[in-house]
Amino acid sequence: MTIIRDIPLSLTMEHILRRQGMANISAVSPKILALSRELIDEVGTLQSLDPAIAYEFCPVNEINDRGERLHGQKRFPFASELAAIACTIGSQLERKVTDYFAHDEPLRGVLLDGIGSAAVDILAQEACRMIGVVAGSQGNESSSPLSPGMPGLPLSEQRALCRIAQAEKIGVHLSESAMMMPRKSISMLVGIGPKMPTWTKAQVCSECVLNKTCRYKIGSSRLAENKK
Numbered sequence: 089m090t091i092i093r094d095i096p097l098s099l100t101m102e103h104i105l106r107r108q109g110m111a112n113i114s115a116v117s118p119k120i121l122a123l124s125r126e127l128i129d130e131v132g133t134l135q136s137l138d139p140a141i142a143y144e145f146c147p148v149n150e151i152n153d154r155g156e157r158l159h160g161q162k163r164f165p166f167a168s169e170l171a172a173i174a175c176t177i178g179s180q181l182e183r184k185v186t187d188y189f190a191h192d193e194p195l196r197g198v199l200l201d202g203i204g205s206a207a208v209d210i211l212a213q214e215a216c217r218m219i220g221v222v223a224g225s226q227g228n229e230s231s232s233p234l235s236p237g238m239p240g241l242p243l244s245e246q247r248a249l250c251r252i253a254q255a256e257k258i259g260v261h262l263s264e265s266a267m268m269m270p271r272k273s274i275s276m277l278v279g280i281g282p283k284m285p286t287w288t289k290a291q292v293c294s295e296c297v298l299n300k301t302c303r304y305k306i307g308s309s310r311l312a313e314n315k316k
Contacts, residue, residue: 089254092218095139097177097210099128099203107209108202120199127200131181137207138178140258141215145169145222145280158248163240164231164279171219171230171280174255175211176273177204204272212274223280231279232286236266241277249275 102113104124110116131137146158148167158170181204188197216233223230236246246266253275255261260273268275279285 089142089144089257091257092141093139093258095141095211095214097137097139097207097214099131099206099210101125101128103209104128104203104206107205108198123195124199124203127196127203131200131203131207134180134184136181136184138180139176139207139211140178141173141175141211141218142253142255142258142260143171143173143215143219144253145171146252158245158252158277163234164281164284166283167231167279167281168228169280171278172249172252173215173219173233173276173278174250174253174258174260174268174273175208175215175276176255176258176260176268176270177207177211178259178272179270181207182270182272208272208274212276215276216278219278219280226280228280228282229284231284233276233278235274235276245277246275249277 101121101124105113105116105120110120113121147169158172181200185197185201185204188194188200212233216230220230234241236249237243243266246268247262250256250260250262250268255268255273255275259270261269263269
């Protein structure tokens with residue numbers, strides 16, 4: 089199991105606003121833009137982000153010491169290994185969001201929450217990049233990630249995935265309903281092997297059950313098939 093901390097995160101205004109359902113920056117009011125920039129500076133000044141990644145590689149057919157097996161490899165049937173990953177930015181930003189709502193500053197709370205979501209997205213991308221580097225050093229490829237609840241990885245696998253990644257080592261725990269705590273956390277499964285399939289975020293959005301109503305979707309198309 090590998091744990092990585094002190095990960096630099098480069099937040100962009102475009103990413104932050106999209107995570108708040110405002111994809112068209114030119115249509116965003118100057119007030120929102122100014123406040124978003126102020127909050128970004130505040131996040132950096134107060135060191136509100138504590139990004140951490142935990143991951144573990146396991147052979148596809150191996151059952152771990154708790155008798156658990158991950159079945160998400162249906163998306164990448166040619167994988168020789170699976171990487172179970174947990175990422176979090178910690179709980180400090182989440183507490184600040186709660187404070188803003190408690191002190192009747194809902195706009196600040198909503199915008200800061202969006203900053204947290206954008207930070208988790210960037211952290212997840214960095215985790216996948218790291219896995220790709222490790223896979224490449226072994227002469228393999230890494231697939232695009234699956235998170236519990238996405239097509240090919242049922243939500244019921246959340247607990248096994250987090251236990252294999254040892255998410256508790258970076259302060260991540262699951263509620264009774266398998267919700268990750270702190271909320272600004274994400275778990276992922278990545279396939280390792282030859283000719284792993286990849287897909288874009290827009291392709292993921294196209295197969296999501298919320299595709300027709302989600303304010304945060306990027307686009308629509310079909311998920312990529314396995315590479316030939």
